Amino acid sequence: MAFPSDLEIARGAALKPIEDIASEMGLPNHLLEPYGRDVMKVNLDAIEELAEAPKAKYVVVSAITPTPLGEGKTTTTVGLGQGFKHIGKRATVAIRQPSMGPTFGIKGGAAGGGYSQVVPMELLNLHLTGDMHAVTAAHNLLAAIIDNHLFQGNERGLDPHNITWRRVLDVNDRALRNIVVGLGGRGDGVPRQTGFDITAASEVMAALALTTSLEDLRARLGRIVVGYGKDGSPVTASELNAAGSMAVLLREAIKPNLLQTLENTPVLVHAGPFGNIATGNSSVVADRIGVHAGDFLITEAGFGADMGAERFFNIKCRNSALSPDAAVVVATVRALKAHSGKYRIVAGKPLPPELLQENPDDVAAGAANLRKQVENIRLHGVSPVVAVNAFPDDFASEHDAIRQIAAELGARVAVCTNFAEGGRGAAELAEAVAEAVEEPTNFRFLYPDEASLREKIETVATKVYGAGNVQYSPQAAQQLDTYERAGFGRLPVCIAKTHLSISSDPKLKGAPTGWTLPVREVRASVGAGFVYPICGDMRTMPGLGTSPAAFRIDLDEHGEVVGLS
């Protein structure tokens, strides 16, 4: 019998009433707002009201540098959350809201997989409670106000050629990447070139993920820099009178969403900032609630430990004032084999057949990446745990090879079969994590606020990525000087680079050293609260393929969704 599809498994789930899930977290009824039958929003008053509850152990789930297929980090995160029940502990899971555009593109859904999923997966993948749409609306209202300002006489003296605020939509639509607006007649606005990004790339989304309260969000929105005046001075959303309305549009979106796993583990789903030009982490407010709602809070950070985890430590924790107790590094046999440099994995294509043959030596040959990512966790004073996300085609000898690498690193390790078996298959990992959090931690940021932007970039590049040095384009150098002068120098940095290599070159596997990080351009998300140097081509609006998931997603004769993976 074939293994059932994610959707088949999800449809067979025995959901608990979501109010019971909330109650087990210690969330009283007055803090909850139902959205449909299986989802609730949690009022931010929960942060204060739960503050006296015991603090959970706070665990971030990261990974080695993934292949283009992804290494099942969400599946492991969800499975680990489920696994704690099997060792008698209460855990909460925190993840990002999936972006809807890619759901209709290549992916067809992102809610974990197999017997480790967040449910109802149709809701998670489609609209949920509308937070993404609220971000879109707030972002585009600001854009409309900017173009209206130009049209109404441009009193502030905005330089039309230096407006950095674009528009956003949660759809994969390459035709919107570069557009000219304001065409038509005299009454139809001022013509200029601009474009759309996907909503996950919105600075509003990044601000939502990092904010600590509605008041703080209002202030962050006001600090958003939308462009520059003809005199070179930064122009903010606040100067254009847009921040109040934007905050009003986000009044519900700031509340985290409560769902559950297939095994009724509570899951807080909130915010979905991009993992390259933004933090790739779920929200601070969800974690601040979840960290007082059980024995463990398991939160996921996007891409490899050099990306999501580094930002988790240095940006998200700086905003949340929370200290992690352990970090999981997810590894797979196929990704380690790929880091040997012998295989080429392409998204949407079958795996090379050689890669599926038993070959523990190739696993060992790819160990450098795992070693470096474990080191990246330790750089921040946190205990690493290696999680092997087991695939049906893996061989025991290959898992042993990973155990061997972990042993050499002195790191705990567990093989996880939770995709096929649910939480039971992650009980070993839960045990390992429960041990790791008991070790003394010494969590630290990699750099102080006071360091210059260049120092911050160079610290991350050399210590985390293994770069030999950093090279700035003349434009980037000038931008860094401008930002330092404008007072943005105290912000942390979020280095936008490929997630497919620990370096800035997606072709380099393993853990290369001595290379040069090229900073082409530097942008500032002043409202969200970070500066992001751009190293490579960052695509912020995906396109659809020749046969997108949208062609298969449909309703069946009962009105149920089909085709979502």
Place this chain on the structure above:
Amino acid sequence: MAFPSDLEIARGAALKPIEDIASEMGLPNHLLEPYGRDVMKVNLDAIEELAEAPKAKYVVVSAITPTPLGEGKTTTTVGLGQGFKHIGKRATVAIRQPSMGPTFGIKGGAAGGGYSQVVPMELLNLHLTGDMHAVTAAHNLLAAIIDNHLFQGNERGLDPHNITWRRVLDVNDRALRNIVVGLGGRGDGVPRQTGFDITAASEVMAALALTTSLEDLRARLGRIVVGYGKDGSPVTASELNAAGSMAVLLREAIKPNLLQTLENTPVLVHAGPFGNIATGNSSVVADRIGVHAGDFLITEAGFGADMGAERFFNIKCRNSALSPDAAVVVATVRALKAHSGKYRIVAGKPLPPELLQENPDDVAAGAANLRKQVENIRLHGVSPVVAVNAFPDDFASEHDAIRQIAAELGARVAVCTNFAEGGRGAAELAEAVAEAVEEPTNFRFLYPDEASLREKIETVATKVYGAGNVQYSPQAAQQLDTYERAGFGRLPVCIAKTHLSISSDPKLKGAPTGWTLPVREVRASVGAGFVYPICGDMRTMPGLGTSPAAFRIDLDEHGEVVGLS
């Protein structure tokens, strides 16, 4: 003491638990889905499950031709719903969802007014349960699939210069009216000119308002014509494999939203199609539920009786198979004075002071418009009731003048003070409506399905608008021929013209006759199910003014919304 603002009144409302409101309508719990604490979605199974309940009297609220300020039709609709309780009857109100773009533009909110409001008004005006956003998402997914089709080789042979499907956003953004997409490099799509409309103008919205079930909606979406092939043949959403995903995106949006008035009258809020290029009526499914949920269902139709009510009768009722029992025609002293032709009222400017002086003769001089709109109701075999929406500045002699006109027409009439007094102030109107529905009705469409598109246009133009004849541009004539050949000739017509005159010239007041209706162009909303001739400039994407409501809307120190009217 000044009369309190709408927001102040709304904040002081004593809301009943929304489940109690539903229960009074006879809606059992399993048909309800909570969205937050004060709103519920109603499952469409309610149509079948309530079918055995007694049928309510079905009353449409329309108006004389309004001034640019609007004549308080929603306020009267809400007040009438409230008024029935004061005469011992149970009523349900059905209205459109307000478009969010204008909320941040000139309007600042649209939920009725004074003591006749739908609450919570912040939810009604902002996002509600996300239906508008779902329409936006479905519409723009189709747009992305079209441009992707061009990019991937254009197998169907779409003519890039004859793609009629644009994009939509629920924001007032004039810069998006005319844009060029697909700029950038070879990988960024195929350059072409297009634009954005506001979401209320989306054909998906019109289809949502006219559909009868999820299955029917899936079929309507498939029939949407997105453009024409190089061979001139219409290209549908179905041919591009988009309809299934679009329907999936609308799976929740198809369920009507239940709110309440300040006096706890149930209100079904659902769909918000534009009143010029679309029907301007709330959804068929909401009415099919509400029509078995009490003694009266009060449903609102946009603009004057020549616009919203004509479409209600000939398009909405054709889709719903429901027969109205009476029609209210809302009139105001100021609008009747304006129809005398002596005053000029401009949106956003104070009223001319002369218009505020006691002058029953000018009211009588504007009577032609009221007479014609009452006749337009009777043309469809329905009993009219004139409702005078009283303003504080009105004089009794002016109200008497309107009573006199109604008496001459043999129509029931009532003066409504529900803005200031709530339902009590509409009890007289409720009594008049309760009498009118007991008269024998003989509801009829103005034209049969089999009439040609030209016959349909000419019937509405001459009988309803009072035109002498219709003139087609060569383009319009050709389009009509094309549509007849393509089999769209059986669809009803939705004539897009100004709402500020019963004619197609906004400057003509009263009830002009003998004029010529110029049809410039004809478009087909084949998916929604109507053909719309365009007579005049129809703006489908508003802009922001010099001082939009967005500048004033904000959060107060308690996180509550301020500035929404």
